[in-house]
Amino acid sequence: MKKMILVTCATLLLSGLVVGSADAIKPEETPEAIAKGKAIFERVCYLCHGIKGKGDGPAAFFFSSYVAPRPRDFNQDIFKFRTTPTGVLPADEDLFRTVTNGVSGYMPSFEGLTEEERWQVIAYVKSFNPNFKTQLRPQVQITFPKIPSSPDSIAAGRKFFQENCAICHGANAKGDGMAWQQGVLKGFFDLPIQPSDLTNGPQFKNGYFSREIFRTIVTGLHQMPSFADNFKGKEDMAWNVVNYIMSLSRTPREPK
Numbered sequence: 540m541k542k543m544i545l546v547t548c549a550t551l552l553l554s555g556l557v558v559g560s561a562d563a564i565k566p567e568e569t570p571e572a573i574a575k576g577k578a579i580f581e582r583v584c585y586l587c588h589g590i591k592g593k594g595d596g597p598a599a600f601f602f603s604s605y606v607a608p609r610p611r612d613f614n615q616d617i618f619k620f621r622t623t624p625t626g627v628l629p630a631d632e633d634l635f636r637t638v639t640n641g642v643s644g645y646m647p648s649f650e651g652l653t654e655e656e657r658w659q660v661i662a663y664v665k666s667f668n669p670n671f672k673t674q675l676r677p678q679v680q681i682t683f684p685k686i687p688s689s690p691d692s693i694a695a696g697r698k699f700f701q702e703n704c705a706i707c708h709g710a711n712a713k714g715d716g717m718a719w720q721q722g723v724l725k726g727f728f729d730l731p732i733q734p735s736d737l738t739n740g741p742q743f744k745n746g747y748f749s750r751e752i753f754r755t756i757v758t759g760l761h762q763m764p765s766f767a768d769n770f771k772g773k774e775d776m777a778w779n780v781v782n783y784i785m786s787l788s789r790t791p792r793e794p795k
């Protein structure tokens with residue numbers, strides 16, 4: 540496993556996609572901070588994630604008994620919303636972003652907590668998995684400038700999509716490709732996970748700004764593979780795909 544991660548990191552490094560450490564703005568994870576985080580976790584997060592962080596809280600069952608996603612099991616190494624390569628734990632900023640934004644349709648935003656409280660609960664979440672202490676977590680850099688959207692760029696992106704993505708997402712990008720119909724896509728807890736409907740950008744769980752879609756396709760999710768290798772030295776193509784996906788939704792929006 541370790542070897543695979545190193546190889547992946549090296550690959551990303553070669554493709555010029557890596558930046559440095561994750562922890563620049565994070566306050567220190569003292570025992571007091573972790574204790575405060577535990578108190579927050581046991582008041583709200585446990586409802587879904589379970590008191591031991593196993594994804595089996597009292598509300599989890601009602602979410603989706605028979606299909607993924609279920610609330611994440613923090614004792615395992617598998618995370619979805621990452622700037623880190625597939626198979627690597629998320630950077631602290633990734634956890635912070637998820638807790639701040641929530642997960643569209645599945646987890647509320649916790650913007651109501653102060654930043655300090657969000658970092659405290661993250662410190663506690665990390666304490667479920669000792670690998671957070673030891674694993675290197677290099678981040679994939681989201682490269683700019685992006686290719687501006689144009690009919691040519693969208694057409695090139697559509698072609699790439701039909702060849703590489705339609706098998707899961709369907710030719711019309713609505714999430715009903717062959718792999719889904721054949722029932723081979725299994726998420727956490729071995730439950731079926733449906734590919735996202737890519738025509739409904741504002742519902743995206745991992746973000747809908749162009750940089751965020753770029754991040755999704757370069758780092759992958761859980762059942763969705765990373766396409767970093769396909770785009771090595773061909774980042775223009777990654778942006779073409781992003782432009783194509785953004786063209787599928789009615790109201791594309793970007794940060795100011």
Ligand code: HEC
Binds near residue numbers: 583586618620621637
């Ligand atoms: C209402 C239920 C609910 C509550 C409350 C909730 N979560 Fe979640 N959370 C989820 C679900 C469901 C997912 C998985 C979404 C998916 O896989 O698409 C998730 C995913 C996450 C992830 C993403 C892990 C990854 O794969 O990148 C983090 C981190 C997280 N939750 C932290 C928290 C913290 C911290 C709290 C409390 C402050 C919290 N959650 C409260 C339901 C909840």
Ligand code: HEC
Binds near residue numbers: 705760
């Ligand atoms: C092996 C099947 C598979 C392939 C191939 C695949 N995807 Fe996915 N994709 C998924 C699944 C499953 C999800 C939903 C994951 C989830 O909900 O956790 C997803 C989610 C996404 C999302 C995230 C939407 C969100 O909610 O944030 C985007 C964007 C996306 N895929 C784009 C692509 C593109 C572009 C390609 C081709 C370059 C591609 N996918 C190839 C299975 C696949």
